[in-house]
Amino acid sequence: MRWPTPLALTTTGSTSSAGADTPSVRVSSCEDERVDGGGFSLSDLATGEIVSVAIGDHAVAFTFEGRPTLLIDIGDAPDVFHATEQAVSPRWTWWSNRTALKIIELGVRPAKCWDLSAAHRLLFGGWRSGPEQIWARLHNLDTASIPHRMPVTLFNQALDAGDLGEPVGPDGHLRPEWVDGDWSKSSAQVVSWADTALAMQQLQSRYIDDLHHGPQLRATVLSESAAELLCAELEVDGLPVDAAVAASIIAGFVGPRPRDAAEAAAELKRRDDDVLQHLPPGITFDLRSPDQVKSLLRRVGIEVPDTRAWRLEALRDAHPIVEPLLAWRRAERVLTTFGYAWVDEHIGPDGRLRGLWSGSDGAAGRMTASAGLHNMPAELRPAVSAESGYAFVRADLGQIEPRILAAVSGDPKLAAATRADDMYAPVAEQLRVEREIAKVAVLGAMYGQTTGKGAEALRRLEREYPVAMGYLANADQAAQGGNDLRTYGGRLVPMTAININGVSDRDARSRAAARGRFGRNAMIQGAAAEFFKTWAVLMRARSNHLNARIVLCLHDELLIHVPEDRAAETAALLDRCLQEAAHRWAPVRSDGLQPVRFVSDTSVVGAWSEAKD
DNA sequence: GATTTCACGTA
DNA sequence: CGTACGTGAAATCC
Numbered sequence: 001m002r003w004p005t006p007l008a009l010t011t012t013g014s015t016s017s018a019g020a021d022t023p024s025v026r027v028s029s030c031e032d033e034r035v036d037g038g039g040f041s042l043s044d045l046a047t048g049e050i051v052s053v054a055i056g057d058h059a060v061a062f063t064f065e066g067r068p069t070l071l072i073d074i075g076d077a078p079d080v081f082h083a084t085e086q087a088v089s090p091r092w093t094w095w096s097n098r099t100a101l102k103i104i105e106l107g108v109r110p111a112k113c114w115d116l117s118a119a120h121r122l123l124f125g126g127w128r129s130g131p132e133q134i135w136a137r138l139h140n141l142d143t144a145s146i147p148h149r150m151p152v153t154l155f156n157q158a159l160d161a162g163d164l165g166e167p168v169g170p171d172g173h174l175r176p177e178w179v180d181g182d183w184s185k186s187s188a189q190v191v192s193w194a195d196t197a198l199a200m201q202q203l204q205s206r207y208i209d210d211l212h213h214g215p216q217l218r219a220t221v222l223s224e225s226a227a228e229l230l231c232a233e234l235e236v237d238g239l240p241v242d243a244a245v246a247a248s249i250i251a252g253f254v255g256p257r258p259r260d261a262a263e264a265a266a267e268l269k270r271r272d273d274d275v276l277q278h279l280p281p282g283i284t285f286d287l288r289s290p291d292q293v294k295s296l297l298r299r300v301g302i303e304v305p306d307t308r309a310w311r312l313e314a315l316r317d318a319h320p321i322v323e324p325l326l327a328w329r330r331a332e333r334v335l336t337t338f339g340y341a342w343v344d345e346h347i348g349p350d351g352r353l354r355g356l357w358s359g360s361d362g363a364a365g366r367m368t369a370s371a372g373l374h375n376m377p378a379e380l381r382p383a384v385s386a387e388s389g390y391a392f393v394r395a396d397l398g399q400i401e402p403r404i405l406a407a408v409s410g411d412p413k414l415a416a417a418t419r420a421d422d423m424y425a426p427v428a429e430q431l432r433v434e435r436e437i438a439k440v441a442v443l444g445a446m447y448g449q450t451t452g453k454g455a456e457a458l459r460r461l462e463r464e465y466p467v468a469m470g471y472l473a474n475a476d477q478a479a480q481g482g483n484d485l486r487t488y489g490g491r492l493v494p495m496t497a498i499n500i501n502g503v504s505d506r507d508a509r510s511r512a513a514a515r516g517r518f519g520r521n522a523m524i525q526g527a528a529a530e531f532f533k534t535w536a537v538l539m540r541a542r543s544n545h546l547n548a549r550i551v552l553c554l555h556d557e558l559l560i561h562v563p564e565d566r567a568a569e570t571a572a573l574l575d576r577c578l579q580e581a582a583h584r585w586a587p588v589r590s591d592g593l594q595p596v597r598f599v600s601d602t603s604v605v606g607a608w609s610e611a612k613d
Numbered sequence: 614g615a616t617t618t619c620a621c622g623t624a
Numbered sequence: 625c626g627t628a629c630g631t632g633a634a635a636t637c638c
């Protein structure tokens with residue numbers, strides 16, 4: 001698709017409203033060329049779907065029915081985005097949510113999009129999903145041959161816009177100069193880059209059709225795209241945290257905030273001495289060094305292969321130094337990872353903890369977050385508290401993994417068990433074992449349990465739920481054979497994603513077993529991640545009128561910040577969204593029943609720590 | 614200076 | 625039970 005001479009224009013900031021229904025934008029000039037574009041009325045666009053492509057950090061090219069319509073500078077025109085969302089709520093197309101972030105920072109919340117990067121990670125697996133990767137895979141080019149740009153040196157200055165040429169180089173790859181995006185763009189080049197992105201959207205769409213993975217694949221692309229919008233919003237909004245409460249909790253572990261270096265050193269020594277006093281005077285070890293801790297333990301007669309907490313836990317009574325050592329470890333964790341430095345670095349003056357969010361990193365496509373948002377110790381959760389006049393609605397999915405297994409495998413008997421609030425109860429009855437045994441057996445089957453107490457229960461599981469167990473065995477076998485997997489929602493799980501390092505010292509058999517475990521786990525964990533994101537983005541889309549904001553996603557748990565008087569409504573809506581997500585995953589049967597039931601535990605709280613099971 | 618290992622928090 | 629992630633400090637590599 002080549003575009004005609006683009007109407008490459010910027011607004012003058014004079015978005016005039018002719019009326020609430022027909023906002024219009026007057027366009028006049030561009031960075032480096034003048035194109036007489038005349039007037040532009042958003043109401044003209046209301047009849048069809050806009051495809052819009054945001055470019056780099058700044059400019060955005062709008063297209064309508066394949067024709068370039070408008071090019072603007074993001075920072076210049078928040079009102080244009082706002083009006084566009086209001087009038088037509090387009091499905092934006094962009095290379096990644098870094099563009100969405102720019103718009104969200106202006107206070108506009110795009111409703112929907114096609115995120116090329118998210119779609120790419122879904123379709124092809126892995127982490128890398130820049131324009132050059134997207135282009136290469138869709139053109140069957142070897143990603144190893146993607147060219148890299150020479151580092152910029154004194155003698156190798158950044159290119160002028162005029163030196164860029166076409167986006168595609170002679171080797172068939174996107175030119176790295178274009179991908180890097182730190183070039184000054186002419187309007188024609190911006191439009192050309194938009195052209196490229198739109199072409200990728202069409203190729204991805206065709207790729208989806210050709211995979212024949214069922215209607216859920218396209219639905220997953222849209223859900224994962226929306227999840228990227230959610231991620232950008234999570235980065236902008238942040239998690240409400242009371243820094244004073246956080247500081248007082250930290251003080252309980254490591255003492256008050258030191259005023260100077262000497263005080264910090266004294267506090268450090270005091271904590272070290274709590275442990276070292278159990279040794280003969282004069283003997284000292286660096287407690288921060290695992291090797292030295294091992295030597296320390298050897299000196300008091302304890303020999304261990306490593307000094308991990310769970311191992312030392314069992315040796316509490318072996319020597320009086322073990323107990324204070326464990327306490328030291330705990331305090332050290334708080335001090336180094338979640339101490340005052342963490343508070344200072346990640347909690348803003350507005351009382352929001354902010355980190356970077358990824359919608360689908362990793363092997364199975366779960367969301368990830370930095371700044372400790374996903375591994376904050378439970379002891380710190382009281383500091384995560386709603387602002388004045390607000391409340392949290394927190395909800396987590398109950399027994400999500402076995403329910404997912406029932407759904408993706410299509411096992412009718414296991415699906416029947418999901419009708420119970422506690423699905424392990426009917427499973428236990430079926431297996432004629434205790435509930436705990438049944439639970440361990442089901443989890444063991446999903447995770448590839450190796451140490452076997454539940455061996456007998458596992459055999460019974462295979463007899464009673466052959467479809468579900470067959471699904472897992474199939475994934476295990478495929479992964480052991482080095483074959484890539486694809487989740488129920490359509491995410492490719494490449495077997496290259498498995499971390500070989502951790503098992504490199506084992507023999508071939510245990511490596512194969514590790515691959516098998518990885519495979520069966522990825523199919524469940526990945527599908528659960530997809531289901532969770534569907535739930536979350538439905539809630540995001542449905543809750544605008546409540547002023548509710550999702551402020552934390554934690555694999556199976558949602559935390560929503562909402563005005564107090566809308567909390568009950570929000571909780572009710574959250575449940576309806578869960579039912580909608582379940583329905584989208586598996587339409588109702590002929591008898592009108594939902595084949596697999598999903599449940600959540602939902603509560604309205606003032607702080608995250610409350611009402612947590 | 615960059616990379617790996619150990620340890621540990623979360624699900 | 626087992627998988628995944630992000631983190632920080634020490635140890636190791638180059």
